Amino acid sequence: MKSMDLRCFTRDEIKEIMVLMEQPKYRGDQVFEWLFKGAESIDDMKTISKDLKDTLKKEGYYLSCLRTVKRIESAIDGTVKFLFELEDKERIESVVLPDKERTTLCISSQVGCACACAFCATGSIGFKRDLTTGEIVDQFIWAQKETGIKIDNVVFMGMGEPMLNWENVKKAIFILNDEKGFHFAQLRVTVSTIGILPAIKEMADKDYRFGLAVSIITANDEVRSKLIPMNKAYPLAEIVKMARYYTTKTERTIMFEYPIFAGINDSIKDADAFYKMMRGIDYKVNLIPYNSVVGREYTKPEIDKVKAFQKHLMEKGVKIFIRKEKGSDIAGACGQLAGAIEYKE
Ligand code: SF4
Known part of the structure; x- marks a missing residue:
């Protein structure tokens, strides 16, 4: 049975x-x-x-349940990283990021990831399997239960590319949103993707109310393909076209995530190229200074360079923020989640 x-x-x-x-x-x-x-x-x-x-x-x-294998709390800012074990003994990570006004939960959508982005710890594991809808919902339930903290925002920025497990991710968001469940507002959920265009189109056409964040990284296809191999399937010109479609159709702002690496995409010339590429789109930028991952050639840029990049785009009227580093003492940042490797017993 x-x-x-x-x-x-x-x-x-x-x-x-x-x-x-x-x-x-x-x-x-x-x-x-x-x-x-x-x-x-x-x-x-x-x-x-x-x-x-x-x-x-x-x-x-x-009823599925997660087993908490490990819980590590940052002594710096209270970030809590969980290593959860699933029924088949696979492991995933979820991160609770408390802030003054709200607490965000960073949630995983897959065990490992097939996308093999060159800067990402999860990418180095390879793809094992999609999480079920229940396992996605469970992360929310267990994170609240284990910390006793009410979650205010959810971001799909943990292990996996959420739009490659799209049916289960969407269903989990709708279940969390149900008034007889947590009644968690769709507007407080953000799906972060490297740019899986059919799913973005669906978000626009069906007018889903959850937020969209796209990791853009650079205006140069060659550089992006090296960092994100999926760029060959969904190149920048197509992503920009889809972003224009999405913002026009939904009248919503799109968030571009811009992980910034030393010497790769941190110059004023890079900022100008990005600005030129995004003309005519309603967007914001989240500048994410890269957190080094062991075994990866990429390094964190100088903070002065990051600030200069931000200032340059701000002067052109771009809404651009530098993401506050969280959980730096526990490798709690996005792109650092690789539970299967990090804690293997
Ligand atoms: S950055 Fe996202 S899509 Fe790329 S390998 Fe990591 S988890 Fe997968």
């Missing part, structure tokens, strides 16, 4: 399951609510009858 994780289903799907079990539909609401009220097994669902619990178990339903 096939086991089915109830956390992988939307509320409507759980209601349909109830109908098939000859139960009233409202039981579906009750079962769904328990998924977010701390239940770790079907037996924990206190308001559900024993008969229904038994039927659910007999039909192969269960």
Whole structure:
């Protein structure tokens, strides 16, 4: 018999399951609510009858749970990095980033990643598998439970390219958004991608309300292809065209992430080329000084150079921010997540 994780289903799907079990539909609401009220097994669902619990178990339903293998807290800024183990013993990382006004959860979407970006620790693991919808939702549940901190924002910037596990990522966002679940606003979720164009087009066409961030890095295709091999499939000109389509269609701003590397993309000439490329698009820029990854040839730029880059674009009217470094003592930044390697026992 096939086991089915109830956390992988939307509320409507759980209601349909109830109908098939000859139960009233409202039981579906009750079962769904328990998924977010701390239940770790079907037996924990206190308001559900024993008969229904038994039927659910007999039909192969269960609740996925994460095992916390390691929790490391930054002594500098309170960033908490989790290494979670999945049912098949694969491991993923999630990072809780508390700030003065809000707490952000950086979530993983895959075990490893197939994209092999040259600067990224996750990329060096290779692709193992997609996370299920339940495993994505679980990261939110476990991060809140383990830290006791209410999550205000979610960013898909952990391990994996979220738009290559698009169906499960979208479904997890809709489940978190459900009013009988966490009722977590879609606007507070950002999907960060290297630019998987069919999924971006879908975001524009279906008017999803969650945010979009695209790692752009440079205006030079040759340099970008070296850093992000996927650039060969989705080159800069296509990404820019899609960004224009997205912002025009949705009337929303797009965030361009600009990981900045010493000597690669940190000059004023690079800033000018970027500015020229983005003409006519409503965008913001998140400048991310690169955090060195062991074994990678890329290095962090001088902060003066980063500030000069920012100032130059600000003077042209670009909304550009330098991302505050978080969790530097625990390798908690994006592109540094590689649980399978870092903590292998
Ligand atoms: S940067 Fe993102 S897409 Fe590229 S290898 Fe790392 S996780 Fe994958």
